[in-house]
Amino acid sequence: MEPLRTVAGRAYPLGRPDVDTDTILPAAYLKTITRTGLARGAFEALRRTPGNVFDDPAFAGAPILIAGANFGCGSSREHAAWALLDLGIRAVIAPSFADLFASNAFKNGIVTVELSQPSVDRLTAVARGGTLRVDLETMTVTSSTSDAFAFTMDPFRRESLLLGRDEIALTLGSEAAIARHEASGVVEPIVAL
């Protein structure tokens, strides 16, 4: 994973709450054996609505998405995160996220920024014409209209994003501890089929 320090530019002012992962990427696009090319299916149903933000040329290629509470609820499909990545989105700002989506986003180098509903509302309004900057070093979101909002984040996740850390390589560094656990007799033995 590439290290991530800042994400800056236009932001899709989506705003709606409870955006589920079926809405982010419908099931028809899950029949793939790769991670790439999923932008074509992203928000497919929403994009059929006239005037939707994803087809507005003003936001083309925007690296930030602003949504309502409980973003990414439902299915655990990591394809939803891959579709956002394929759209060029590296930061999602919302009042809250579903646990599974937040984890999947983080594993793909997408930063999930939790801010209060009023702050999100303000940034949604700003995003219509202005630009935003998410800074992972200082843990702030700033705007072209001089807004500044501080956010907090799990320190491990923040460090992983800043370093572009390969988590599997990190865990394999704990090989001795894993082997000790397995040798201690606490793993429920498996009866083969």
Next chain:
Amino acid sequence: MRTHPRTLYEKIWDAHVVDRRDDGTCLLYIDRHLVHEVSSPQAFDGLRAAGRRVRRPDLTLAVPDHNLPTTPRRRADGSRIPATDPDSAIQLAALERNAAEFGIPYIDDASARQGIVHVVGPELGFTLPGTTLACGDSHTTAHGALGALAIGIGTSEVEHVLATQTLLLKPSRTMEIRLEGAPGIGVCAKDIALHLIGRIGIAGATGHVIEYTGSTIRAMSIEARLTIANMSIEAGARAGLIAPDASTFAYLQGRPMAPKGTDWDAAVARWRALTSDPDARYDRSITVDVAQVPPSVTWGTSPQDVVPVTGGVPDPAAFEDPARRALAEQALAYMGLEPGTPIADIAIDHIFIGSCTNGRIEDLRAAAEVLRGRRIAAGIRRAMAVPGSGQVKRQAEAEGLDRIFRDAGFEWREPGCSMCVGLNEDRVPPGGRCASTSNRNFPGRQGPGSRTHLLSPAMAAAAAVTGHLTDVRELTGNA
């Protein structure tokens, strides 16, 4: 190690911590890993690219379910009938190839043991109390019904488990949902789950692991508990746990992958300790008076859009929060419903009985009980009964349930996820309205433009017979 009184979640968690970082992130050992074709191809590719192996193929089990056609899979001569959708066929072939390459036990599409991962795990005894279980699917929460800490994960985490047999996690908060009292006539586990999600919302348990306690749970069969735990994710929970008890042990004894002989006795002795301590503290606790839970059904496009079947479609104007009001208006427009319409006036044209939520033998029995000697209504364009596994299918056939479904006008299909997720050919057409025993009613979930009403198997059967959403008690003489 904690010394204060512990919840069941804390006990299982503590027993699986391999390593703990200063920031509180734990490396948690995963005892059991279920793999299916949709969330795993990229994970295996990642292993190959990095030259990594699967650490414990013996603790892993691969089974196809999402894409499989629910039509016959073998010709009379035993040769394979390929999936008609080329992308599905590629994904299914990739799972089979990856399992072989990495030495993972694999249940093939025509095996008597094939089925939905969350039906297969418990019925084989792959899922055991006190274990940690992971699977690249959100409904993995189901396995918590047996007292396993079972969490859904994404593909990157699937790769992490394959390579290391661990996950990097932070502990979740704890939430007790105490279910007390006897359910009323016509009320099943699904009604209780829907009612609960309607009450706490689809983000009501975000950041938490739920433990279900109380007299209702204790009296419930394991299959009913599986339905409850399965729906935990629809309330946003990371997992849903139910302490194992005599019912759990009776269910597991003799299952192919459950311990045998003296190992069994030793295991049960260990499992008896898997309860929350009497003085254990939960971060949140709520109680549901189950006697008050009505047969329930969803009206909108979120699992929290729940009303009693005796009620009506709500008026968005009644929602105080403008964002919620807008969502409710969009939901009604999508569902083609008017505020105030009695639920019983909503005509249905598709019926789906199945899924990891309600595709087990007790679910099929409950539906067949209503269908016995009856026919589906004229307006029903398609009614499907899809057993959750080959074992469920065979059991149902041994009991003559398939005959009841067929005589009623249902299609009796091969096992799989089917119309719940719309990945194979089993879809609700645009504008079609389905009474479904599945778990999600998001826009387009059962096919582009499909409209879904979630309900119990008995209520789905009632809708099939009348052609509209129906209080099952009216058909069983208990209204």
